[in-house]
Amino acid sequence: EVQVLESGGGLVQPGGSLRLSCVGSGFTFSNFAMNWVRQAPGKGLEWVSGITGRGGDTYYAASVEGRFTISRDNAKNTLYLQMNSLRAEDTALYYCAKFLASGWPAGASEIWGQGTMVTVSS
């Protein structure tokens, strides 16, 4: 079964850092671009960041550019999101999702995890 599983969420103070992880299984991880999408409580979906299959190209929403870094370790089938300088408005459920393609643009997000909650509060 093709699936992705996120971890690493939690409560962090404003200005703090957190690293999210996402492990993929049931597919050849390096053959697919991946992305992070977030959803604030009671709100809609917001695209956060994406990375090509081989990890050579990364992309960010303007709202996180310069604060978040996406990366992947294809040997470990794992996607990461390093989040620095966190703000209250970053509070959300963060989903990891597998794209349909390897390059960029990578099509649609075919497989989604259940999400990991990040709360930024003092």
Next chain:
Amino acid sequence: QSALTQPPSASGSPGQSVTISCTGTRSDVGGYNSVSWYQQHPGKAPKLIIYEVINRPSGVPDRFSGSKSGNTASLTVSGLQAEDEADYYCSSYASSNNYVFGTGTKVTVL
């Protein structure tokens, strides 16, 4: 990159059809055939139901169909069923090398 515009709500009786619009610009919806639609039930992760404007992933009923005209994409759900009650989001690739989601539409089955 501004969110794509969707109506906040839509509704229909069982068996009827409902169509949801998704309006963007030439820099996103109008410029690429990379429009997708997602269904999200309460407390669940989004599920892909349409990709590349008109294509359905395996397992998605053919009651769901997509189209696009100019800067507006549309999702039609025909033969509404109780389980179709959910939030629906469109998404498009954008010229800024990013993706953008729609504002979301809550579909109610009366």
